[in-house]
Amino acid sequence: ELKVEQNPLFLSMQEGKNYTIYCNYSTTSDRLYWYRQDPGKSLESLFVLLSNGAVKQEGRLMASLDTKARLSTLHITAAVHDLSATYFCAVDMGGNQFYFGTGTSLTVIP
Amino acid sequence: DTEVTQTPKHLVMGMTNKKSLKCEQHMGHRAMYWYKQKAKKPPELMFVYSYEKLSINESVPSRFSPECPNSSLLNLHLHALQPEDSALYLCASSQHSGGAPYNEQFFGPGTRLTVL
Numbered sequence: 001e002l003k004v005e006q007n008p009l010f011l012s013m014q015e016g017k018n019y020t021i022y023c024n025y026s027t028t029s030d031r032l033y034w035y036r037q038d039p040g041k042s043l044e045s046l047f048v049l050l051s052n053g054a055v056k057q058e059g060r061l062m063a064s065l066d067t068k069a070r071l072s073t074l075h076i077t078a079a080v081h082d083l084s085a086t087y088f089c090a091v092d093m094g095g096n097q098f099y100f101g102t103g104t105s106l107t108v109i110p
Numbered sequence: 111d112t113e114v115t116q117t118p119k120h121l122v123m124g125m126t127n128k129k130s131l132k133c134e135q136h137m138g139h140r141a142m143y144w145y146k147q148k149a150k151k152p153p154e155l156m157f158v159y160s161y162e163k164l165s166i167n168e169s170v171p172s173r174f175s176p177e178c179p180n181s182s183l184l185n186l187h188l189h190a191l192q193p194e195d196s197a198l199y200l201c202a203s204s205q206h207s208g209g210a211p212y213n214e215q216f217f218g219p220g221t222r223l224t225v226l
Binding site for chain 2: 031043086092100103
């Protein structure tokens with residue numbers, strides 16, 4: 001069974017600081033997605049990563065994918081309060097089936 | 111139109127009630143999904159419809175009954191639910207894993223279900 005683990009599970013960081021969230025998965029896939037979820041809200045798509053070495057950036061967030069290491073990272077640069085949310089990675093195994101990571105709850109403190 | 115809509119936003123029901131959740135998309139997607147999400151947990155896949163046919167049922171209890179009347183609509187019929195079924199129910203759609211180079215799922219706003 002595919003396992004998708006994120007760490008940390010909880011992250012409290014000060015505004016202006018940098019940090020990285022890690023997403024490890026247990027079997028081969030070259031398609032991975034990152035989503036953001038605000039409390040009580042739905043999932044918002046952030047990044048689509050489709051190949052080894054893929055890197056995508058949007059504002060203060062940058063995501064990368066290393067399929068050989070079965071690892072994706074979500075890097076936060078100069079955090080601001082608006083980035084406080086829960087972030088999920090999801091591995092696409094084909095057959096219309098996603099496997100979601102455990103989630104990382106991020107709180108940015110002024 | 112690039113969104114998935116869900117109704118109702120909130121639903122409170124007793125254990126003997128019958129209710130339905132509705133989901134609609136007009137993006138031409140041919141795969142639609144139901145997920146259940148408990149607080150502070152990732153979404154759990156319940157059902158997948160592919161070209162209006164049920165393709166994945168993740169061993170969901172029969173008190174949940176999905177229906178896909180057409181390519182744009184997805185329903186989830188609820189009957190005799192238990193309090194532990196209280197959760198956020200999310201609908202999603204995607205192009206289809208066989209019809210696109212990738213299969214990004216787009217999520218609706220969810221229905222917050224409370225079972226008393």
